[in-house]
Amino acid sequence: MKERVITVLKKHPKKLLVLAVLLIAYYFCLPKVLFNTPTATVIESMQGELLGAKIADDGQWRFPVVDSVPFKFETCLLNFEDAYFYRHPGFNPISMFKAIGANIVAGKTVRGGSTITQQVIRLSRENKGRSYAEKFIELILATRLELGYSKEEILNLYASHAPFGGNVVGLEVASWRYFGLLPYQLSWAEAATLAVLPNAPSLIYPGKNQSKLLVKRNRLLLKLQDEGIIDDTTYELALLEDLPQKPYALPNYASHFVQYVAKSKKGERVKSSIDQELQKNVNAIVKKQYNSLKQNLVYNAAVLVLDVKTRKVLAYVGNAPTDKYHEKDVDMVQANRSTGSVLKPLLYTAMLDAGELLPDMLVPDVPTQIAGYAPENFNESYSGAIEAKKALARSLNIPAVRLLQSYGLEKFRDQLDVFKLGGLNKSANHYGLTLILGGAESNLWDLCKSYANLASTVNHFNKSSSEYFKKEFVAPTYLQKSTIDFGAKSQDKTVFDAGSIYLTFEAMKEVNRPEGSESWEFYDSSKEIAWKTGTSFGNKDAWAIGTTADYVVGVWVGNADGEGRPNVTGVSSAAPILFDVFDVLPKSIWFAKPLDEFVTVEVCANSGYLATEICPRITIDIPKKQNYVHACGYHKIIHLDQNRQFRINSSCEDLSNTITEPWFILPPLMEFYYKRTHPSYKSLPTFRDDCISVLTPTMEFIYPKNRSRIILAKNFEGKMNELILKLAHTKPESKVFWYLDSTFIKETKDFHEAAILPDEGDHTISVVDELGNEASIIITIQ
Incomplete structure (x- = not known):
């Protein structure tokens, strides 16, 4: 045997070289990537349902290749286009001879003998014409395709790239556009309609040649009945179904999410983490609130829902259902x-x-x-x-x-x-x-x-x-x-x-x-x-x-x-x-307390600062770390007379006759506002008349603050507005005397406010109450 091979090689070296070249050419004749056409970006929910899609760059609704073809469509397609699909090597000689004969008799091309495999090649070559030379090229490439791809993969390629009228390419888009359904949800009549469309895609336009489309569909349904694929009842009911009219819009539950994903996953089919039902519910909630918000001329809203444990996006509403005039296309989830x-x-x-x-x-x-x-x-x-x-x-x-x-x-x-x-x-x-x-x-x-x-x-x-x-x-x-x-x-x-x-x-x-x-x-x-x-x-x-x-x-x-x-x-x-x-959302439990990160401490019940010996205490848990909060400074020891009415000191009373107790004391300005909402707060008692008062802040300016720079504005009449001075006093009922640069302004009681109109420059504002307590600030008028 080995000697015979050597003999053949010696006798026919050129023929064998040519054969080798042809075999190599045949092996490499099929492009690695059959289809270079852009595809739409398709986003699916976690349940596998279509959330939305972004059209391909060439303006065609062409989804990425499907991973399977539904049984009904496959059955209809093979019975209409290629009954011997699973048995031929890429071409069907009988069909080809019949087509050649019919075309010779008619004097023009009236019938094609292409298999589905050949049609895939023709689609990948962008329909370069129907000459016999092109047919021969298609035949060679079809046989090579059969060697490199399974029948299922070839069928998937056809279903994904066949034209279905207008800018609709592929079974999946056609199913959505013409019936508003997923391909596996199609009825026999709907599957038959789509199976005959690639043969004559122009028939789909509403009101144009639909009678021809109806004839094609019904003829295919009859064949399915004759073959015993569908029963008589199914056939009769299928005949009653109408042809598609106005195209359906593709699902659009998360348009801004689709745009966001398309930035990094352009032209891909993406199975997202979005929960379809939750997304629909959130859309409805936003729409309902939008109808209320727009009454106040508010037109935009956004919602994002995340799963804490998986960090997955569960719902994404980039904007309210507003109009283009009100920036409906802006993704407010991503906007700063x-x-x-x-x-x-x-x-x-x-x-x-x-x-x-x-x-x-x-x-x-x-x-x-x-x-x-x-x-x-x-x-x-x-x-x-x-x-x-x-x-x-x-x-x-x-x-x-x-x-x-x-x-x-x-x-x-x-x-x-x-x-x-x-x-x-x-x-x-x-x-x-x-x-x-x-x-x-x-x-x-x-x-x-x-x-x-x-x-x-x-x-x-x-x-x-x-x-x-x-x-x-x-x-x-x-x-x-x-x-x-x-x-x-x-x-x-x-x-x-x-x-x-x-x-x-x-x-x-x-x-x-x-x-x-x-x-x-x-x-x-x-x-x-x-x-x-x-x-x-x-x-x-x-x-x-x-x-x-x-x-x-x-x-x-x-x-x-x-x-x-x-x-x-x-x-x-x-x-x-x-x-x-x-x-x-499903009901969620509250966070468990991270016990190992806590330590128990005593704090002052009134101030929340770390407790001292003179304040009422409560026990709380705080993070276990070095604490830089200082001990409570709002509690001070004071001395009261026997009636607890006045403060006293050694200047007027023997301290053995005093009642000593801690007192919660806030600075004047804090006290001024605090006691409005805290009726139980007790202001510090005054000293008894015969006592020498210990200097304690009793007044504080609310406005302006010390060293403030102030610009006085003019009113509508062109006159300069006055500067309103405000003061907090621990005893509002006290009389307060106001001075501007040592010049007396007015006297106030209960409500301590004064209006002045100073010149530009620095000014000193002073106040003295009836007990001789003083306070002053310096301001600059610009």
Whole structure:
């Protein structure tokens, strides 16, 4: 045998070389990639249902290749186009001879003998004509295709690239466009209609040649009946079905999500983590609220829902169902906007973590001016002093600013880098103390991500052996099969410890807000949710972000063009959407307390500072770390007469006759506002008349502050407005005498205010009460 081969090689070397070249050419004649045409970006839900799609770059609705062809369509297609598909090697000689004969008799091409395999080749070569030379090339390539691909793969290629009329390419798009169904949901009549369309795609246009399409479809149905594939009843019912008319719109449940995914997954089929039913529910909630919001000329809203444990995106509504005039195409989940108050919980957590704050610690809430910056609470009122956790729950601005100043602006700004908040890219000096009130920008995606990371920190700490994960702060994923890598376990916290985060969430559970109680019908008390609202300056942005152990929901409401509207607040505009979304989510349990991160301490019951021997005490749990909060300084020992009516001292009474007791004393300005809402607060008693008074601050200027620079504005009549001076006195009923540069102005009682119109330059404002107590400030009029 070996000798015979050698003999043949010697006798016919050229023929064998040519044969080898032909075989090599045949092997490489089929392109590695048959179809280079662009495809649409197709996004599916976690259940595999179509959420939406973005058209291909060439303007065709062409989905990526399907992974299977439904039985009904395959049956119809093979009976119409290629009955011997599973038996031929890529071409059917009998069909070809019949077609040649028919074409010779007719004198033109009236019939084709191409198999489905050959049609796939023709489609990949972009229909280069119907000449016999082209047919020969198709035949060669078809046989090569059969050698390299399975029959199922060839069928998939055909079903994905066959023309179905207009810019509809492929079975999947055709099924949606003409019947509004998935391919496997098609009836026999619908499958038969689509099976005959690629043979004559122009027949699909409504009102044009549809009689021919009907004849083709019914002839195919009759063949299916004759072959015993469908029974008589199915055949009769199929004949009664109408042909498609006006094309259906493709599903569009998450258009902005589709656009977002298409940036990195262009032309791909993506099975996302979106929950189809939840997405529909959130869409309905946003639409309902939009119909109400637009009455106030508010046209845009966005919602994002994340799974805390998997960090997957469960729902994504990039905008309200508004119109193009109102920026309907802008994805407000990704748009950077003023953060309002939604960064306050991060500051609260940071200070707890640093040992510089206790939950019940009193924080001043009084008129404040810091380096020319005068923050105001949303409700334009003051509480004098308030517990830190209540200040967070009420979203009070002045306590937040004062805490930020105390903690350190630069330190907090540097910590925010860990959260990788888009839009927050400038230095601490650029933002100043407004950073905590919306002076910075970020987006719903990154803010929700940050809250999810905090929630997950507590979850992981409780479920592990009181450990943290090194990669806790990661971006969410929208891919169904994606698994987040949280990294290795560690004894060291990532940013904040679990105890500080837990206490922050506990504070955020409180539902009291300064805006009042008018909106709490939206709160379901059976669900424990840590949530925070925010409103940017000028009512341009309304935020609401809430978290449980399982879910984070973020909401933004406003106008995409930046126009502010009255009454657009986090509470009134965003919170209703937040709680409606939580209502359609499965009920979630509250966070377990990370016990290993806590230590028990005694604090003063009145001030929340570390307890001293002279104040009433309570026991609380705080994060286990070095604590830098000092002991309570608001309690002092005072000496009272036997009737407990006046203070006394050694100048007027033998101290053995005094009653000594601790007294809770706030500074005058804090006391001035504090006792308005705390009837039980007792002001410090005055000294008895025969006693020499010990110097104790009794008065403090509310406005202006010492060393203030003030510009007096003109009114509509062109006259200069007066400067209103305001004073707090521990005994408002006392008489106070006002002086401007040693010149007497007026006397006040009960309400201590005075109006002046000073010249430009420096001025000294002095006050003296009837007991001789004095206070003064220096201001500059510019």
